[in-house]
Structure formats: structure tokens, C-alpha cells
Amino acid sequence: QQQVKQSPQSLIVQKGGISIINCAYENTAFDYFPWYQQFPGKGPALLIAIRPDVSEKKEGRFTISFNKSAKQFSLHIMDSQPGDSATYFCAARISGSARQLTFGSGTQLTVLP
């Protein structure tokens, strides 16, 4: 059962544009929401993360917006660059001893030069 739904599946943006990827979850036990970036042939790398007591977090060109009541969170990439072309995964971590991550299905971002 998919617990984190991610959209869109693919996204094409012009250089300098804003890329927006959305995720929704059902389980209110999730307490940590990271975004990972994955390049072909590489493992996922942590990009930015947020906890549910914060509505927005910004790190450089990357911003997470979090809506606890709607159980939704999104990644905004400002001034998108061709080097940002990668697959992006949202994830959620359920509270508990294992701290396991539940991932969305991924968004393949292509930034055109």
C-alpha cells in the first residue's frame, strides 16, 4: 500500500524556471519529511528535509512547503538549472525505532538549457 503519493511523474522546465513537485501522505504518524535527489547510477542524496512543526524551510534554491492539515508537502526549485536534471523522491519517516523511510514513486525532472 503506497503511503506517500508523488506527482507529477515527470516534469520539464526551462532553465531559470520554477520546478514544483508535490507529495501527499495519509499516515499521521510520519514525523520527518526529506527530499532526495538521485542521478543515474547513483544512490539517493539528501537534498532538504522538514518536520511537521514547520510550514516552510528554505536552503538556497530549494524550498519545502508543508501543509499539515492537508497532509501535503512540496518541493520548489527556484531558478532551475540543467544540472538539476535528476529524479527527485519525497519520503516520510514513521516514528518508531527503525526510522525507516517510505518513499514516493519519484519525479523525473528535466531542465532544458
Next chain:
Amino acid sequence: ETGVTQSPTHLIKTRGQQVTLRCSSQSGHNTVSWYQQALGQGPQFIFQYYREEENGRGNFPPRFSGLQFPNYSSELNVNALELDDSALYLCASSSGAREDTQYFGPGTRLTVL
């Protein structure tokens, strides 16, 4: 550079065989989690090892088993391979079972024929 290494990089097996994948965690990390990433999907949690003991398990059958050694490196063993086991297997390490950030290795690409 995350410091998590995995071997081998690629592996081809036939249905019914057994396979062992290896992971060296980042220096100072005592927790290793294993994930399976099918093509075009997000990673799925298999299990976690903390200080040489299994500390949580996802929805995977018992033919998926693991070990963690005193130096915190880890193995993932899969018995009776099935075609659907073809995937990228990712290892992630963290500095504690309750730590937020997991650092992923590059993965092992397993193909089952």
C-alpha cells in the same frame, strides 16, 4: 561523498539461486538500512540493522535476510531468487537508529534471469 560503499556494482543471477550483497557504512555509523528500488520506483525498506541486531523490517519475505558485523558493515542475502527480485539494492547508513539523516551508497544492480 557519503562514504557508503557497496559491492558488487552489478550482478546477474538465475532464478532459484542465492545472492549476497555487501555494504560498508560510513565511518562512525552504527546503523545500516537496506532498500530495494525497482526500475522507475522509489526505494522500499527491507530491514535495518543497529549494533549487529535487526531493528525493524519491511514487507519482505524471510528469504531476504541480513547480517551486521562488529565493524558495522552489513550483508543482504536473498535466497531462492525470483525474477521480481531484479532491482537496485541500496544500503544507507546513519550514526544511530534514531538519527534523521541516512546516507545512501551507490547501490548494487541485481538482474535475475
